[in-house]
Every structure is written in structure tokens, then in C-alpha cells.
Amino acid sequence: MAASEKLKEKIAHLPHKPGIYKFFDEKGIIYVGKAIDIRKRVTSYFNRSAQHNKKTLKLVSKIQDIEFTIVDTEADAFLLENNLIKQYQPKYNILLKDGKTYPYIAILNERFPRVMYTRNKINDGSRYFGPYPSVTTMHIVLDLIRTLYPLRTCTYNLSPENIAAGKFKVCLEYHIGNCKGPCENLVDETTYNQNIAQIKSILSGNLSVAKNYFKEKMSAAAEEFQFELAHQYKQKLDMLDDFQAKSTVVSNSLTNIDVFTITSNEKCAFINYLKVMNGSIILTQSLELEKKLDEPDEEILASVIIQLRHEYESTSREVITNLELRLPLDNISITYPQIGDKRKLLNLSLKNAMYLRKEREGRQEKNKDLGEQREVRVLETMKKDLRLTELPRHIECFDNSNFQGDNPVASMVCFRNGKPSKKDYRHYNIKTVVGPDDFASMYEVVTRRYRRLLDENQSLPQLIIIDGGKGQLGMAVKALKDLNIYGQIAIVGIAKRLEEIFYPGDSLPLYIDKKSESLMLIQRLRNEAHRFAITFHRSKRDAGTLQTELTTVKGIGPATAEALLTKFKSVKKLRQLSQEELVQEVGARKAAILYAHLHAPA
Missing domain, CATH: 3.30.70 (Alpha-Beta Plaits)
Known part of the structure; x- marks a missing residue:
């Protein structure tokens, strides 16, 4: 794929060094890549177009600028690319994002630390474990920790001065055994932090530290005949064993x-x-x-x-x-x-x-089947509502557009199996009609469309829809008759005001239920044809404005006119410029000509 002169010059000056490169379109970064040799890698995008797929060709067609950063090693390029992709999230890079914020278990940076879960990881000196892909898994781990170790949940500032001053009283959590009461200095900080150290081991995936601790405590309590306390330690040991058993054990020799x-x-x-x-x-x-x-x-x-x-x-x-x-x-x-x-x-x-x-893939196949079933159902409904003899798998819809007779154009949109087939859409410039004559314009475009299909021996649609009432429909029918194909294709017209469906030769319209899927499909075809025609008409009208407003001025060529209107958007804004400002845009000679024209008496 050919590159612009500006890009060719940039590529020619790229270094033969490791690093990253960034591709830009008019809006910003669209791709970030890494390379051992930046120039060779970037050049390959433009010199090996035959080897590229459609997506890569589309990326290359949008490149308007290139930037690069040299790094020392390939490893540095790898890491820098990863960071830039996460920072800019370019359109053509694969992104690891699913819209979720995963939870962490945090051991807070405070005296007598609390253990809690959070979705916001901040740099406050706390220790974070996770993230956990499953909230359920995170709660199972957190519940295990809170069952094994009595930890505080209050938000008090447990400084030595506050505790010594007796500012706090134990709460219900202390009385039900969930907290050891550090707020009244009922547990020393060393013992509390030993529990925190074991919690860190568990959250790191190492249960052996906590298990050994409870085994030692259980044995010591049993030796001193404190069987109730020994039983409590046994229960905690069983909890750890049960938790470990629920994890998938692969091999004791595999770790980290x-x-x-x-x-x-x-x-x-x-x-x-x-x-x-x-x-x-x-x-x-x-x-x-x-x-x-x-x-x-x-x-x-x-x-x-x-x-x-x-x-x-x-x-x-x-x-x-x-x-x-x-x-x-x-x-x-x-x-x-x-x-x-x-x-x-x-x-x-x-x-x-x-x-x-x-x-x-199974879900996609199921959705595809459901979609095909829906399409067939809608087309079957349309066949019944419009009293057609065959399923309208190929439908074409026509619309005209003009503004006070200027730039008359027409459009044809095509739907296949109930979906837009945009490669078959067509624009038409009206060639044989002078003035705002929608009837004659409709005759011309229908004739041109189906004469072309007949000359090229292409298949005809099963249904033609005319955006308009009896007059436009009648002229479309006349075009089909003159081509000797009337009767081979079903044709109807739709009037906008009451969504009336007209048949050739029938004075009374058909009214389809407003909630009918077939009417919704007809409306969609009509709206798409109208949008397509209006878009084309506006582009023609804008081109006509360019022609009549500026290029008729002797000494102002099409390129100058287009550049000025692209930058200033309208002739009205050009009139607001001083002659000196015009000189900066087009030079002294053209500025004098243009200024005199724009400020001439009406």
C-alpha cells in the first residue's frame, strides 16, 4: 500500500534500533507495536501489502503519522508496548478489558491492621492480595480468615496515646468472640501481628505456616490438659485442611x-x-x-x-x-x-x-440459528401481509431527493434476507429530467436500474418498494412495463403520512398493523433509502456550492477553493477575513482577487 510523501520521509528516517512505534490517524493513536528493528518492522506494513489481511490493510490506510521510542533491549520494548497499550487502548491492539473491577483483600497499613475487601487499590502502604476473578471466591477466603483469627473491624485510631487515655470501649464484636479488644489494650500488638503474618501467608497461597502454628498450639494445650482449647485449635486446623481440599491439588512438587x-x-x-x-x-x-x-x-x-x-x-x-x-x-x-x-x-x-x-462458539451458532429463524419469520410475515407469491429474500427500495429542483438525485438500497446489502446500494444522478419532477425521476432510475440488471444477466429482486404515493408508483410500474418485466417482480409504494401501502391499479391502500414485523422492515428500507439519498444530495449540493461560489471567480482554481472551504467551512466566514488574512492563506495576487469578489456590491 502506497504511503504519502510525508510518511515515506518519516519511514526513511526511522532508526534500525529496538523500540516501539505508534501509528496515528486524525484523532490519535490507533496502534502500538514493538520491534527489534523499528525501521524494518514499520516498512513491512507498507511494502508487503499482498501478504496483509483486510484488517491490516485497513489499519495501514488510516495511518497519517508515525512516532517511535528507542529502548535499550527487546525486553524493554516488550514492557513499554504493554504499558502504552494499557494507557492509550488503541483501536487495533488487543486489549485485556471486560468492564469489571475485580476485588482485592487488603491488610490495611495501620496499628492493629484490619483485613477487608476493596475494589480500589491505592498506594497507601497497605498490602493488597488479588485481584480475585470471582467475588464468591474472595468472600470464601475472607470468611475463612475472619473465622480463624479474631480481628478488629472498627475504624478507631488505635494509637498508644488514645488507648492509654481510655477513649474507646469494647463493642459487641468483642463479647461474641470476633475481636480480642485491642481498643482497651486487651491484646498485645505482637500477638496481633503474628496473626496478621499468618494471614499474609494464607493469602499468598501458603497454608503450611498457619497449619503448623495451630498444630503446635493444639499439642501444647493438650499437654496442659486444656482439652477445650485444644479442640478449638483442632477445629481451625480442620478448616484449613477443608479449604485446601477444596482447591484442585495437582502435585506437592509443583509450587509458584x-x-x-x-x-x-x-x-x-x-x-x-x-x-x-x-x-x-x-x-x-x-x-x-x-x-x-x-x-x-x-x-x-x-x-x-x-x-x-x-x-x-x-x-x-x-x-x-x-x-x-x-x-x-x-x-x-x-x-x-x-x-x-x-x-x-x-x-x-x-x-x-x-x-x-x-x-x-456454541452460543454464537445458536444465536445465528435464532437470527436466521427470525429473518425467515419476518419474510414469511411480509409475504402474507403483502399477498406475495414468493418469499421476498431480495428487496430493493427507491427514493428521490432534491432541493427546490437543484441537484436532483435518487438512491436504491438493497436488503437480502432481511438485512442491508450495502455493496448493492446505488446512487443515481438524474440525467434526463429538468426541474423538480419526482415522477419522471422515478421512471428514469427504475429504468436504468433494471435495464442494467437485464443487460448483465443478473437476478431480479422479488419485491420493489417505492418511497412515495400513487404517482411515483405509477411511473415505476411504467418503467417495468417498458422493460417487459412487469409481473415478474412484485412492486408496492409506501406513503409517509399514514404508512399506506399502495398496489398498482388499486385505488384503496393497504394498512398493515403498526406493530407488524413486516411493516417495520418496510419502514426500515424506506428510511435507509431516504438517508442514502439525502446524504448523496447534500454532498452534491456542497460540491455545487463550491463550484458556484468560488471557482467561478477568475483566477481561483478548484484546489484553492476546496482548501479554503475545508478550513473555513463557509463563504460567509471567508467574507469576515481581512485582505491581510487572505494573503496569508492564498498569497497576495489571489487574495486581492478574492477579497474584491467577496466584498463586491450585491
Whole structure:
């Protein structure tokens, strides 16, 4: 695809260095990419157009400017690209976003810390765990912690001075055993923080610290014949065992591993992420991503690994995938296991990704079937309402547009199987009619349309709709008769005022139920034809204004006229400019001519 001279010059001066590049259209950034060699990568977009798909060609056609940033290494380019995509969310980049704000469990940065959940992660010194893809999962973990450890829930400022001054009194939570009463100094800070340390271990996926603690306490209490206390510790130990049992256990030898798998079709990629700690899967998430430029699976998965690891604050040094990837990240090993426990773990993740793909594709197929059933139902209703002999799978609708006789145009829109077929839409300039004659204009465009179809041996529609009353319908019928195809195509007219349906030769209109799906489809065709005609007429009228207002001035050419109207929008605004301001736009000679014309007496 050819680039403008401005872009060619920019591309020629791009560096042979690693970094990122940004493509811009008139509104802003539309794509961010990374490259080991910026110039080679950007040049490939413009020099290998035969290898690009339609989406990439469309991206290239919109590029109006290019910027780049050089970095030291490929790894830096990888991370910078990821950050810029999240910051700008360009149209042609794959984005990890689903409109949700996932919850975190926060251990607040305060004396006698509270443990609570939040959706807003802020830099206040608190420790955040998560995010949790499932709110239910988050509440299960939080309930376990609050059952195991008596923690305060009040918002008091428990400074040593406030507690010593006796500003606070224990509340109901203390009396029912949910809090140890730090507000009255009934628990020392060291003991409280030991509990907080165990909570941090549990939230990090390591249950062994808490389990060992409760085992020791249970044994010590039993040795001192405090059997009731020992039983309480036993219950807490059982809770941890039960919680761990509900997690999917894969292998005790596997710890701190991230697992990513991907499967895809032409339109979407389906990804599963498993987080493994101490032999158990502590987090799982499946994602569906729409492809933007037919990206290969390797490129999509590499981007997702970076983003999800950052999102979940993963510290894992080992990543297992179902593709052989090379991530330019320090101290991260990417493995593609073929046998053993890791292979079983990989298969489990891939099974989740495949399940998501099958479920989505099944839903799409079902929606497609339902859509086709609805289309057939609407067309069957139209066939019955209009008393047609065959199903109107191909419908064409005509409309005229003019303003006080100026720039008369017409439009034809085409629907196939109840849906717009925009490649078949047609605009018509009225050639044989002088003045505002809608009847003659309708005869001309219908004749031209179906003579063309007959000459090219193309199929005719099952139904023609004329936007207008008896007069326009009559002229369309005459055109069909002159072409010797009247009777081969059903034709009706629709009048706007009362939505009356007229048949050729019938003086009485047909009134279809206002809630009928067939009338709604006819109205949609009529409105689309009207919109298409009006849009074309306005463009013609604007072009005519350009011709008559400026280009008739001797010495002012079409390019100058178009540039001025593009910038100032109207001749009225041009009249408001001084001659000196016009000189800055078009030069002294043209400015003198134009100023004299614009300010000449009427």
C-alpha cells in the first residue's frame, strides 16, 4: 500500500534500533507495536501489502503519522508496548478489558491492621492480595480468615496515646468472640501481628505456616490438659485442611508456577490462566479476546502473559505454556512440558480454554440459528401481509431527493434476507429530467436500474418498494412495463403520512398493523433509502456550492477553493477575513482577487 510523501520521509528516517512505534490517524493513536528493528518492522506494513489481511490493510490506510521510542533491549520494548497499550487502548491492539473491577483483600497499613475487601487499590502502604476473578471466591477466603483469627473491624485510631487515655470501649464484636479488644489494650500488638503474618501467608497461597502454628498450639494445650482449647485449635486446623481440599491439588512438587494456554479461531482467542502454589491451584481465569489484525497465537499469548502477571502481581519464575514462546524477560523460564505432572497441569489449563471456546462458539451458532429463524419469520410475515407469491429474500427500495429542483438525485438500497446489502446500494444522478419532477425521476432510475440488471444477466429482486404515493408508483410500474418485466417482480409504494401501502391499479391502500414485523422492515428500507439519498444530495449540493461560489471567480482554481472551504467551512466566514488574512492563506495576487469578489456590491 502506497504511503504519502510525508510518511515515506518519516519511514526513511526511522532508526534500525529496538523500540516501539505508534501509528496515528486524525484523532490519535490507533496502534502500538514493538520491534527489534523499528525501521524494518514499520516498512513491512507498507511494502508487503499482498501478504496483509483486510484488517491490516485497513489499519495501514488510516495511518497519517508515525512516532517511535528507542529502548535499550527487546525486553524493554516488550514492557513499554504493554504499558502504552494499557494507557492509550488503541483501536487495533488487543486489549485485556471486560468492564469489571475485580476485588482485592487488603491488610490495611495501620496499628492493629484490619483485613477487608476493596475494589480500589491505592498506594497507601497497605498490602493488597488479588485481584480475585470471582467475588464468591474472595468472600470464601475472607470468611475463612475472619473465622480463624479474631480481628478488629472498627475504624478507631488505635494509637498508644488514645488507648492509654481510655477513649474507646469494647463493642459487641468483642463479647461474641470476633475481636480480642485491642481498643482497651486487651491484646498485645505482637500477638496481633503474628496473626496478621499468618494471614499474609494464607493469602499468598501458603497454608503450611498457619497449619503448623495451630498444630503446635493444639499439642501444647493438650499437654496442659486444656482439652477445650485444644479442640478449638483442632477445629481451625480442620478448616484449613477443608479449604485446601477444596482447591484442585495437582502435585506437592509443583509450587509458584503460572500456566497459560491458548486456542483460537478466525475471530477470537481463548486463554486460560492457572496459578499454582504448594501443589494447589489457587487462582484460575479464562478469557476471550477478539482478534484485531489476525495476530498469531504466539503474539497474543505473549502479550496476555505480561498483562495478567502484572495484574495479579505474580512473582513466579516459571511459566508453562502450550506454545513454544520466547519472552525477553529476565529470570523468567518458559517451558513447554511433554510429560509428567507439568504436562498434566498444562492439559488441565488447555481443557479449560477449549471448554470456553466450545461454549462461545456454541452460543454464537445458536444465536445465528435464532437470527436466521427470525429473518425467515419476518419474510414469511411480509409475504402474507403483502399477498406475495414468493418469499421476498431480495428487496430493493427507491427514493428521490432534491432541493427546490437543484441537484436532483435518487438512491436504491438493497436488503437480502432481511438485512442491508450495502455493496448493492446505488446512487443515481438524474440525467434526463429538468426541474423538480419526482415522477419522471422515478421512471428514469427504475429504468436504468433494471435495464442494467437485464443487460448483465443478473437476478431480479422479488419485491420493489417505492418511497412515495400513487404517482411515483405509477411511473415505476411504467418503467417495468417498458422493460417487459412487469409481473415478474412484485412492486408496492409506501406513503409517509399514514404508512399506506399502495398496489398498482388499486385505488384503496393497504394498512398493515403498526406493530407488524413486516411493516417495520418496510419502514426500515424506506428510511435507509431516504438517508442514502439525502446524504448523496447534500454532498452534491456542497460540491455545487463550491463550484458556484468560488471557482467561478477568475483566477481561483478548484484546489484553492476546496482548501479554503475545508478550513473555513463557509463563504460567509471567508467574507469576515481581512485582505491581510487572505494573503496569508492564498498569497497576495489571489487574495486581492478574492477579497474584491467577496466584498463586491450585491
